[in-house]
Amino acid sequence: MKEEISSIGSNAQTTQYIAIFVSISLFLYIFYLIRKKKIKEEYSLLWLTSSLVFIVFSIWRHGLEIFAQMMGIAYPPAALFLILMLAIFLILIEFSINISKLSERIKIMAQELALLKDELDTLKAGKPTENPVRDDNFENIEPVDDPVKK
């Protein structure tokens, strides 16, 4: 046991290999998901860049020290946490944006669905629709609006 612990402690190389392995597999996994179209490219850009950052820092260990020094961080791994947290933060914001966009779209779809169902019921029942020809409305009808983009 003692031997093992000391060998791990002394061998920083092992940690680095693990780090390189993990970050590369993370990158490849994200790449695979995009290729299989399980994630859309636009959403995955942040994932890809952050996993690339991990690869860079796991290979170029000195880089982390330089970065830490630049930021005035005494303990280099803390710089790693900082980068990690920022990346996660950005990704979560991106998620919030997408969720908001999706819920807005779902709301509009639900409304349009309900209105169309009503229109369909009216037509099925053979009742005359209130405005068979909506002359004034045709120019007013806007293309299916995307309030998110506005």
Add this chain to the structure above:
Amino acid sequence: MHVITQHFNQPMKKILIIVPAYNEEDNIRGVIHKLHHENEDWDILVINDASTDNTSAIARETGYAEVISLPFNLGIGGCVQTGFRYARNKGYDFALQFDGDGQHSAEEIHKLLAIVKNDEADVAIGSRFSRKHNGFKSSFYRRIGIRIFEWFSYLLIRQHITDHTSGFRAYNRKAIHFLADHYPSDYPEPEVVILLGKNGFKIRETFTQMHERKGGISSIPLTKGPYYMIKVLLAMFMSAIRSKIYHYERRN
């Protein structure tokens, strides 16, 4: 507008009463009957916000109302917006928002309609507080909240509105078209005031008698009061600092 009036020989303005309803099986029949007896020319549209009770069937049964059922619960904002979309698509001149829980009184609709019909304003709000002596009593905390809204909205849009949470409102055609595309979700009433004010719509408030709630539950649970206040104030502020979506100049 003139084309359509001549074409269908309708000298009358088309008026739609939008009734958002969520689990209002106890009240909805009475509400529809009252509205219908108040004026038979008004079209009544019940938007059933995916109720889990018989609201939709009971409303249809009356035979006086068109009933639209949402596929899932959208909340009061999404529910009312569906009504505006309907009103826009069918070319209505005026739309009224009238709660399905029976707290608004149908007789007071004329007051609100008169304001938008005479073009005194684009939107008329039925307020509980415009006069001192009225039948409505609200809790202390709610009154504080209402005061904060009043002050905050005057700061933002320079229009005096006392009852921001009132869901008793009349809208003209311009407002209908605008709100069909831009209606906030969640707790929309105060935010709509800012949105409309910001985009150049004129809002006029008038005192309307309101009944105590007969059944159902308030859309704002008291326990969520502070959360509601903060969320709504933030939404109001954001609406005010957003750029104009619509450039609208009133004629008068």
